[in-house]
Amino acid sequence: MRLAAGLAGIATALGSLAIVIGPGRNTTYAGYSALAATLMVGSGVGLILAGLVTSFFGSGGRTGDLAVLAGAVWFAPVWVGWHNGPPLVRSVAMLAALFAFPLFVHLILAAPSGRLRGAAARALVLTVYLEAGLVAVALGLVRDPFFDPNCWANCTDNVFLLRSLPGLARGIESAHLWFTVLAAIALIIMIGWRLLTDSGPARRGLLPFALPAALLAGAVIAHAVVLQRTSLEDPSHPAFQMIFIVECTAVLLLAAGLVWSTVRTRLQRRADRGITANLGQAPPPGSLQAALAQAVDDPELRIAYWLSDSQRYVDAEGRPVAEPAIRPGRTLTTLVREGRKIAVVSHTAAVPDLERAIGAAVRLALENERLQAEMLAHLDQLRASRVRIVETGDAERRQLERDLHDGAQQRLLALSYDLRLARAQTQADDDAPTASLLTEAMGEAQAALSELRVLAHGIYPVILAEAGLAPAVATLAETAALPVEVLDLVEGRYAPAIETAAYLLVADGVDDAAHRDASHVTVDIVQNGEKLMVAVEDDGINRTSELVQLADRVGALDGRLVVEPTRLRAELPCG
């Protein structure tokens, strides 16, 4: 059926060629020059062929049929100008020619999908068809070419004529002319609006049709304007010739756009099939990017998941990534689900419409992976905040220790010096009672100082920050309330957080052992690869406390703490 239509169209074209070079030489545009004839036939045949290609290979629905029909109707003016041809043919062609413009408008607005998008487009197409139909009926009934002073292509035949009303016919023709101009303007506005507002893939689908639309509309408008000036349509006039050539070019471009659209859709389908094949089974979370990259053969494909809570992009592992940016040869596809942005995929421009290529299964996998990425990102934030809490606490303790040292301790020292001087004075004055009071006061000051020292050390062991883990643990072992045997003790320096954690592990372990009536504690701190292994073992009764604070601290460092009845073992990352 379609093939037959196509063949009929081609036959029409060949017939047109015959007319143009023969009897229609002076009554058609195409008859005036070889170039015009070539363009006319070439563009019409091109459109018919493009329509056939689209019908047979594309997914454009009715687009192909429309194109074949438009291509056939494109030749109608030639048949009108068939000098001495059958009156019926010329009369039918005269009316058919009226439908060329509505068909082009329909084709342009419906391409590439074949469906009209939006009420405005549907209204415009309907209006131009309706108007063409009305004008065709009216002109068929009342236009007598014989009485038309402005006729040029056909001045004799109208088999449908019911009653010759030249005035009305002229009025209808004039009204039709200006209606067509308005419709052409509406078409340009509509295409321009779509170009401005459509999203990436849809806009790219529109591009092959924008230029022909503009040319066609421009030609229609120019035709009306020039006709207004000359009042008589004269195919030999250079302006009309030029307009005709522009029209032919528009039709040629339209044909090319249709073919391009079809080819592109097929390429995309292949990619789509690739994606489906590769993602036949649900990819494990985190591997979607690799799977998609393989499917579209683009190793640089990147998926950036959008976290609306924190307004940032992350990868599948929840790590922050930069906002995807457009680079030459690359395309960004924003994937939306239920109105929410899920992810932005940066991929090769060779797969222009990834959004459509991604099926429901992949979308679901994407959504799942986004959820997982969001969870991981939250986890990272939590971990970071836990580390910050520990670090802030340590910094505050250290500051407190320094404040004690610089403040209370120094004042007590100064007080002690004064007491000492005062006592020397009273001793010189032989004031024994006061001297003895001052001696007592000095003793109190000294006691206060040493208590303060113990307190400050408990708040933050300065030796740890200054000299490191080994001296600090050694001091701890020397001053412990029970024997502490140090089996092995790493000498090197580590990150402050690691040293503090290891130190507190030993300190708390020794303290805990003392409370559980242990007779001695052994401490072992060794480095094993990128891990610092800390073990504190005692011979006390079984512990009941869980040492939550220690576990928190070790956990914040991504370490591991094993609490056993009389043994603590921790692994701290120190790489």
Place this chain on the structure above:
Amino acid sequence: MRVVVADDVMLTRAGIVRLLKDAGIEVVAEVEDASALLHQVHLTRPDVALVDIRMPPTHTDEGVVAAEAIRRELPEVGVLVLSEYVEPAYAMRLIQEHPERVGYLLKERVFDIATVVDALRRLTDGETVIDPTIVSRLVGRRRRVNPLANLSDREREVLGLIAEGMSNRAIAARLFVTERTVEAHVTQIFQKLRLAESPDQHRRVLAVLEFLRT
């Protein structure tokens, strides 16, 4: 005796300087950080520099670093490091390289100016001075197997005085015994602890401290 005092806290520095002056010691310079200390020490060549362990900019071990520099550059100048804290690690670090003319005292010793003056004198005599608190802590440390249990009370006392950096003569004077008696004690102690007896006074301090720390 001429000394330089380095302490970043004005109140403390003034107190130390007053006490030293009262005790008849000449304070040739007061400084508040390590670089000023090194400068003044080079300039005035004091007998001893009294150095606070915590000084700007980091308030950590600037004093120890400065002490090491002084000992390296001017071996005839003694250094007495004052610290708020009882940290054997610092004491060990100080005497590791240049044990002679180096002392480590708790800051509060300054109240007992006689102890400080004694320490200064010992430093100018080329001895080592380790704070008795540190030594008594090391000696009194809880041990699972205590090798010090084999020592008599007097021997433990002598061991402590050795660890404080005292010479045999000083120990004899402190304990009101003859130097020969002290020598006998020392031999006995080193045998019991299986320590190699060193003829070098300073190495002896180091060996004993290291033994006590392990």
